Amino acid sequence: MGRLVQKFGGTSVADVKRIRKAAEIAVKNASEGNEVAIVVSAMGHTTDRLISMAEEISENPDAREMDMLLSTGEQVSIALMSMAIQSLGWQARSFTGQQAGIMTGSSHGTANIREIRPERIESSLQRGEIAVVAGFQGISDCNDITTLGRGGSDTTAVALAGAIAAERCDIYTDVSGVYTCDPRIVPEARRLEAISYEEMLELAATGAQVMASRSIELAMDSHVPIRVRSTFEPDDTGTLITHRLSAPEYTVCGLSLDLNQASINLKCPSIDLDAKRVEGVSSLFTRLQELNISTDMVMLLAHEDEDCQEFAFTVEKRAVPRVLSIIESLGKALGSPHIHCDTDIARISVVGRRLTSKPEVVAKVFDELSTAAIPVLMVTSADLRVSIVVPSAYAKEAVQLIHRRFNLSELAIDFTP
Amino acid sequence: MGRLVQKFGGTSVADVKRIRKAAEIAVKNASEGNEVAIVVSAMGHTTDRLISMAEEISENPDAREMDMLLSTGEQVSIALMSMAIQSLGWQARSFTGQQAGIMTGSSHGTANIREIRPERIESSLQRGEIAVVAGFQGISDCNDITTLGRGGSDTTAVALAGAIAAERCDIYTDVSGVYTCDPRIVPEARRLEAISYEEMLELAATGAQVMASRSIELAMDSHVPIRVRSTFEPDDTGTLITHRLSAPEYTVCGLSLDLNQASINLKCPSIDLDAKRVEGVSSLFTRLQELNISTDMVMLLAHEDEDCQEFAFTVEKRAVPRVLSIIESLGKALGSPHIHCDTDIARISVVGRRLTSKPEVVAKVFDELSTAAIPVLMVTSADLRVSIVVPSAYAKEAVQLIHRRFNLSELAIDFTP
Numbered sequence: 001m002g003r004l005v006q007k008f009g010g011t012s013v014a015d016v017k018r019i020r021k022a023a024e025i026a027v028k029n030a031s032e033g034n035e036v037a038i039v040v041s042a043m044g045h046t047t048d049r050l051i052s053m054a055e056e057i058s059e060n061p062d063a064r065e066m067d068m069l070l071s072t073g074e075q076v077s078i079a080l081m082s083m084a085i086q087s088l089g090w091q092a093r094s095f096t097g098q099q100a101g102i103m104t105g106s107s108h109g110t111a112n113i114r115e116i117r118p119e120r121i122e123s124s125l126q127r128g129e130i131a132v133v134a135g136f137q138g139i140s141d142c143n144d145i146t147t148l149g150r151g152g153s154d155t156t157a158v159a160l161a162g163a164i165a166a167e168r169c170d171i172y173t174d175v176s177g178v179y180t181c182d183p184r185i186v187p188e189a190r191r192l193e194a195i196s197y198e199e200m201l202e203l204a205a206t207g208a209q210v211m212a213s214r215s216i217e218l219a220m221d222s223h224v225p226i227r228v229r230s231t232f233e234p235d236d237t238g239t240l241i242t243h244r245l246s247a248p249e250y251t252v253c254g255l256s257l258d259l260n261q262a263s264i265n266l267k268c269p270s271i272d273l274d275a276k277r278v279e280g281v282s283s284l285f286t287r288l289q290e291l292n293i294s295t296d297m298v299m300l301l302a303h304e305d306e307d308c309q310e311f312a313f314t315v316e317k318r319a320v321p322r323v324l325s326i327i328e329s330l331g332k333a334l335g336s337p338h339i340h341c342d343t344d345i346a347r348i349s350v351v352g353r354r355l356t357s358k359p360e361v362v363a364k365v366f367d368e369l370s371t372a373a374i375p376v377l378m379v380t381s382a383d384l385r386v387s388i389v390v391p392s393a394y395a396k397e398a399v400q401l402i403h404r405r406f407n408l409s410e411l412a413i414d415f416t417p
Numbered sequence: 418m419g420r421l422v423q424k425f426g427g428t429s430v431a432d433v434k435r436i437r438k439a440a441e442i443a444v445k446n447a448s449e450g451n452e453v454a455i456v457v458s459a460m461g462h463t464t465d466r467l468i469s470m471a472e473e474i475s476e477n478p479d480a481r482e483m484d485m486l487l488s489t490g491e492q493v494s495i496a497l498m499s500m501a502i503q504s505l506g507w508q509a510r511s512f513t514g515q516q517a518g519i520m521t522g523s524s525h526g527t528a529n530i531r532e533i534r535p536e537r538i539e540s541s542l543q544r545g546e547i548a549v550v551a552g553f554q555g556i557s558d559c560n561d562i563t564t565l566g567r568g569g570s571d572t573t574a575v576a577l578a579g580a581i582a583a584e585r586c587d588i589y590t591d592v593s594g595v596y597t598c599d600p601r602i603v604p605e606a607r608r609l610e611a612i613s614y615e616e617m618l619e620l621a622a623t624g625a626q627v628m629a630s631r632s633i634e635l636a637m638d639s640h641v642p643i644r645v646r647s648t649f650e651p652d653d654t655g656t657l658i659t660h661r662l663s664a665p666e667y668t669v670c671g672l673s674l675d676l677n678q679a680s681i682n683l684k685c686p687s688i689d690l691d692a693k694r695v696e697g698v699s700s701l702f703t704r705l706q707e708l709n710i711s712t713d714m715v716m717l718l719a720h721e722d723e724d725c726q727e728f729a730f731t732v733e734k735r736a737v738p739r740v741l742s743i744i745e746s747l748g749k750a751l752g753s754p755h756i757h758c759d760t761d762i763a764r765i766s767v768v769g770r771r772l773t774s775k776p777e778v779v780a781k782v783f784d785e786l787s788t789a790a791i792p793v794l795m796v797t798s799a800d801l802r803v804s805i806v807v808p809s810a811y812a813k814e815a816v817q818l819i820h821r822r823f824n825l826s827e828l829a830i831d832f833t834p
Contacts, residue, residue: 016473050493056433057497058504065503068511069496072489076467079486080474086482087475094485098515099560120560143516143537 001033002167003125007040007135007157011174012231013077014044016084022172023084025234026130030090037121037131037164039157040081042073063108067137067147071097074134074153082132091129095120097145100131102138102156104146111146113138113155113218116163125164133160151212158215162222169219169226170238171211176230177239178203178210180408181255185399188409192253193237196244199253199351202384206349207258216241251361252352252406257399259392261296261314261347263378264323266337268309280333281311287326293319297347297380297387309335312378314389317343345377346395350386350402361386368405374398418450419584420542424457424552424574428591429648430494431461433501439589440501442651443547447507454538454548454581456574457498459490480525484554484564488514491551491570499549508546512537514562517548519555519573521563528563530555530572530635533580542581550577568629575632579639586636586643587655588628593647594656595620595627597825598672602816605826609670610654613661616670616768619801623766624675633658668778669769669823674816678713678731678764680795680806681740683754685726697750698728704743710736714764714797714804726752729795731806734760762794763812767803767819778803785822791815 006029008022022040030036050069054061061069078094085092097104101117124131135153138146148155154171161169178200181189195203197220204213210228219226219241229238288295298313315323320341327339355361362381365388369376374397378389390398403409423446425439439457447453467486471478478486495511502509514521518534541548552570557563565572571588578586595617598606612620614637621630627645636643636658646655705712715730732740737758744756772778779798782805786793791814795806807815820826 016470019474053433053493053497054500057436058500061500062503065496065499065509065511068499068513069493072492072496075489075492076470076486079482079489080470082482082485083471083475083478086479092482094482096485096562145513 003035003164004029004037004168004170005157005161005164005166006036006038006170006172007153008038008081008172008231009153009174010041010044010047012172013040013042013081016080018231019043019077019080020084022231023081023088025172025231027085027088027090028234030130035125037125037133037160037166038081039133039135039153039160040074040077041135041153042070043077043080046073046076064144067108067145070147071134071137071145074136078132078134085130085132091127092132093124093129094132094134095124096134097137097156098139098143100133100160102133102159104138104140104148106140106142106144106146108144108146110149111138111140113148113159116159118160118163121160121164151215154211154215155218158219158222158224158226161224162218166224169224171226171228172231172234173210173228174230174232175210175228176233176236177228178208178241178254180253181399181403182208182257185257185396186255186403186409189403190409192239194240194242194244195253196353197241198384199353200241202349202351203254203256206347206351206385206387207256208254211241250352251355251358252350252408254351254408255399255403256349256351257395258347258349259395260317261345261389262317262320262341262343263297263312263314263345263389264320264327265340265342266311266327266334267340268311268335268337269307280330280335283330283333284326288315288323291319291322291326293323297378297389299378299380311337314345314347314378342377344392345389346392346398348388348390348395348399348402350388350406351384354383355381355386356383364405365402368401369398372397372401374401420452420581421446421454421585421587422574422578422581422583423453423455423587423589424570425455425498425589425648426570426591427458427461427464429589430457430459430498433497435648436460436494436497437501439648440498440505442589442648444502444505444507445651447547452542454542454550454577454583455498456550456552456570456577457491457494458552458570459487460494460497463490463493481561484525484562487564488551488554488562491553495549495551499547502547502549508544509549510541510546511549511551512541513551514554514573515556515560517550517577519576521555521557521565523557523559523561523563525561525563527566528555528557530565530576533576535577535580538577538581568632571628571632572635575636575639575641575643578641579635583641586641588643588645589648589651590627590645591647591649592627592645593650593653594645595625595658595671597670598816598820599625599674602674602813603672603820603826606820607826609656611657611659611661612670613770614658615801616770617658619766619768620671620673623764623768623802623804624673625671628658667769668772668775669767669825671768671825672816672820673766673768674812675764675766676809676812677734678762678806679734679737679758679760680714680729680731680762681737681744682757682759683728683744683751684757685728685752685754686724697747697752700747700750701743705732705740708736708739710740714795714806716795716797728754731762731764731795759794761809762806763809763815765805765807765812765816765819767805767823768801771800772798772803773800781822782819785818786815789814789818791818
């Protein structure tokens with residue numbers, strides 16, 4: 001007996017049949033004596049349909065009105081989900097973001113949850129109802145409807161779990177947990193029984209699409225254990241994401257692959273790092289931040305023999321035109337560099353713990369790839385991951401080789417909660 | 418320059434193109450210097466689609482959840498409408514029932530507006546925005562979403578117009594105003610320039626489908642003039658519904674036809690109106706009231722020669738099974754009457770003012786119908802209308818004859834506001 005939050009994503013409520021399936025899961029948990037609050041997303045392609053209507057009307061629809069529009073998707077889901085639960089003979093009550101007390105900032109489309117005032121949800125649970133909460137939405141201080149942006153329903157679920165002190169947050173989705181690598185790329189990839197928040201964050205940040213980073217961070221900060229599991233195999237326990245208290249006996253827990261990155265390489269003719277140049281680099285990164293463009297694998301390397309400096313980083317492919325135009329506009333301040341941009345790359349990340357103290361990880365990766373004659377274009381290393389850039393044509397092969405080298409398909413993570 | 422509320426019904430916002438058309442009307446009115454609040458319904462068949470999803474999930478969906486579900490329809494409309502107005506270069510802001518301060522009772526599906534707290538709408542108008550309000554919905558004291566039932570968006574519009582002291586409420590619809598009779602039945606029917614609330618109420622109560630009675634009553638009580646006009650011919654001034662201050666120079670302003678009535682006729686064997694019988698009749702009407710079944714044309718007639726009493730009234734056809742079962746259960750208390758029920762009838766209502774003082778109205782109707790050999794089954798007369806029941810096969814012919822007899826196609830109503 002405990003208190004659970006369960007989140008059902010868009011594919012888990014895509015049609016009436018699936019809504020009923022999800023309702024059965026919630027009722028089963030409630031009938032086992034748990035207090036259950038569920039968070040639901042919009043049905044399947046509802047959001048896309050609403051967006052296309054808005055685009056038909058306006059090329060650049062107002063953000064507040066877009067939130068007013070999109071939030072109806074989850075509202076339809078909570079009403080139908082409550083009806084489905086009731087038709088199974090259990091009490092249920094639906095709550096919009098506003099009714100559930102999800103207070104957010106006022107950045108429409110990308111609002112952050114500031115506070116949850118869960119009084120109505122508490123009362124609902126105390127009455128023995130399954131509380132059905134609309135994900136992805138909240139209200140601003142001035143009572144305007146806001147949406148939380150990508151992965152928003154996960155964020156709602158985790159934040160709600162924290163606010164009502166739930167013992168766990170189940171994320172029901174169309175995959176059965178977190179894998180050592182995407183099984184579509186590495187068929188022998190193994191599902192992890194458990195993973196730490198930090199490693200999950202690294203996997204999410206580098207390409208694993210199980211959950212959005214923001215939700216994982218929130219869970220970590222509010223000490224909410226998450227279980228990622230499949231709506232279609234509800235008896236399967238999935239993967240638990242939590243603080244890891246025992247020392248891990250493994251080095252690498254998983255691999256991620258991102259084919260959406262491009263590399264930018266600036267070759268600057270003079271080796272003297274003058275004040276002006278530093279200012280130019282600083283301006284570049286300030287502008288990128290202003291435009292909300294994330295950079296990864298930032299590195300600087302001096303080539304003494306060629307009397308030049310090389311400066312490189314990766315960005316999302318779609319940001320490339322904006323990045324190039326900023327670099328051109330800064331031109332001289334950056335030392336009029338020679339610019340090379342490669343969009344035909346893959347970033348592979350090897351995620352584990354305390355990797356800086358384990359140089360063998362980088363060694364094994366290099367050994368494996370050079371044996372297979374796969375060019376390594378960039379490498380960076382941090383405590384939780386080593387990232388490698390290879391030409392995208394080699395991506396799949398490289399991932400499979402690294403997965404095998406670290407023996408991930410036989411990985412048994414010793415986990416003591 | 419003034420303050421207007423404009424309501425656009427489901428057919429007026431059925432698709433993106435029509436939403437844009439409605440937006441143009443609102444912007445035109447705003448650009449002429451008016452403060453404009455608009456009330457919109459759900460797009461076309463949205464409500465039907467949502468209802469069918471609910472019915473797929475549950476045979477008897479919970480009323481609160483049904484309101485949660487249905488209210489999304491208007492919310493989609495207000496967001497799209499605001500975007501459409503903005504794309505025309507005018508400021509707009511959408512408001513759900515909750516945000517617009519539409520406070521209702523808690524009868525889900527049939528809630529009554531108790532109060533409007535229009536602070537946000539006032540501020541929006543003062544900022545020069547077009548305020549776009551979701552019709553048909555409000556919130557109860559405990560912040561649950563409610564819907565107002567049939568004709569709900571009209572009610573929202575009229576109530577809002579009263580709350581913000583608008584000088585007029587425009588109801589944009591798919592007809593161009595109120596006609597002396599349904600033009601599909603009487604092709605020469607003429608549109609009225611103006612009509613009084615009372616007469617409009619009689620027409621609405623007896624079959625004219627322009628507006629729901631509740632909204633007209635509300636407008637009458639709060640002194641809000643209504644203009645019924647066409648979205649598709651916005652330059653047309655339609656029909657003004659208001660208090661009539663000058664004495665009307667006409668007798669009959671219009672005809673309505675209702676094919677959804679059935680007549681119930683009870684023939685009781687004894688002419689003595691004993692106490693028990695009266696009690697039975699009283700019980701019958703109490704039960705009908707309890708079941709929310711409206712009766713019309715109630716009449717009692719003693720046939721001295723046959724030593725019996727006849728007692729008759731009309732009800733909506735769909736109520737007939739319930740009415741008959743009540744009558745049977747009361748059996749003896751009603752004097753074990755012979756029951757005759759006729760569902761094959763038409764009720765024609767002749768609407769005008771001070772008709773009790775103008776017996777010639779009944780005389781003309783009788784004369785016309787008897788000349789044409791149309792059987793008259795029932796007649797009742799009140800100050801604002803004379804209703805006649807004829808066999809439904811004669812309905813159209815009877816309406817056309819009466820329309821011509823009162824010269825309604827040439828009616829010019831002298832109206833001084």
